Amino acid sequence: MSIAKKNALILVIEDEAPIRRFLKMALVDHGFSFSEAATGKEGLSKLAAERPELVIMDLGLPDMDGLEVTRQIREWSNVPIIVLSARENENDKVEALDAGADDYLVKPFGVGELMARLRVALRHANRLSEDQLDSTFAFGDIQVDFAKRQVMRGPEEIHLTPIEYKMLNTLIRYSGKVVTHKHLLRETWGGEYSDETQYLRVYMAQLRKKLELDPAQPKYLITEPGVGYRLKVDS
């Protein structure tokens, strides 16, 4: 199972300072980043500005009803919302959940349970964002699939060694731009190797042999003499 991303930013919308402090401790303690708002309005504006990965919201806010905040958030965001409330009444739970909250915890609650439910919510969110990613890059008849770590040339698979793949990856991330020798060496081998330009020549030749139609007349893996290399994008 995928581990929840560490350092995820959690926005706490809660008017009572002691509870905010309590939540801050618990969250930071579990490796999350923390942001806070004391009112509904502030919460909405921080949500828009900071794009947290999850919202924990108290229902009893001074300026506006937590339910209303929830509804407003749901008009434009799918961020997971965990609602906290002192009210155990079933109707309150149903209302909050139907307003768009993802979970409802009755105060007082255990930190362990809060964290577990938070992991559930982040799990959902992660699954959502995963399949929206397009992780391929193409040039010429070459197609690179980063999720599969696979390079295709038309219908057939091209096998790249770890170093070849890393170099290509770097060139793609800066595609169109020149990547200096130093930079390419650092990204591929690490800082200590930043003067071994000979390595680059060897591996660039390898890449060209595998990816270019005519390795002697490269169309994509371009040498910039004295500077570095560049992946030319289709135009």
Place this chain on the structure above:
Amino acid sequence: MSIAKKNALILVIEDEAPIRRFLKMALVDHGFSFSEAATGKEGLSKLAAERPELVIMDLGLPDMDGLEVTRQIREWSNVPIIVLSARENENDKVEALDAGADDYLVKPFGVGELMARLRVALRHANRLSEDQLDSTFAFGDIQVDFAKRQVMRGPEEIHLTPIEYKMLNTLIRYSGKVVTHKHLLRETWGGEYSDETQYLRVYMAQLRKKLELDPAQPKYLITEPGVGYRLKVDS
């Protein structure tokens, strides 16, 4: 807000007949279709056969632990699971949620709250792309049935040890993609073992011996030197 699809099929895994009847009434009353299983094994097989849109599961089953059922479901399916339990203990909740449950309700609970939490779960499921895996997976002449935890090679069953099965399961869940050594070790043995790449070699050889036609020239269980392994999908 998206209204939960009407007539969604809900599978109830619960050994006590009175509770099953109670849930059936409540669910049918709210416009859902209903299916039931009295044991964990029956639940797993009905899940595979009927493809319900949500599972409600009691933790106290006669044949196997509800947590174990949850984990096994999560090996191949993302169907929402709402756990019911008489145990209010925080640890039980955390365990169930971390095992893969999406919500945890303590008995007795109100029908209104159950329905609201069910709507939340279905809302999530609707947002998710249909990445519900099939309960079987095939490559070459191998057929894997996750619900039965059974591997067939043509007409005959192939016996896999627990570790072999876990490794194969992970490779299948990421099929087509390279699974790094670390990742594979973590998923199979747990985080502490993430450097024991020797284990992988031993078990990969075992799997190939059992699953490949020519273990020396694997067609499916592919080595990516220096990176990890990959289950190549038929194309």
Place this chain on the structure above:
DNA sequence: CTCGATTTTGATGAAATCTTGATATAGGAC
């Protein structure tokens, strides 16, 4: 406790990858 299955561990040879140095080529300065 005993037996059989499974997992862990160590040893060995094979394969893939990386490094290194030697040599070839291209292009600019003069």
Place this chain on the structure above:
DNA sequence: GTCCTATATCAAGATTTCATCAAAATCGAG
């Protein structure tokens, strides 16, 4: 043209990683 520098190519070790086998340790059912 020659000289010079930067780049390209090639292939032989050196090194790392992998496959395979089998013995030892561990686990679990009866």
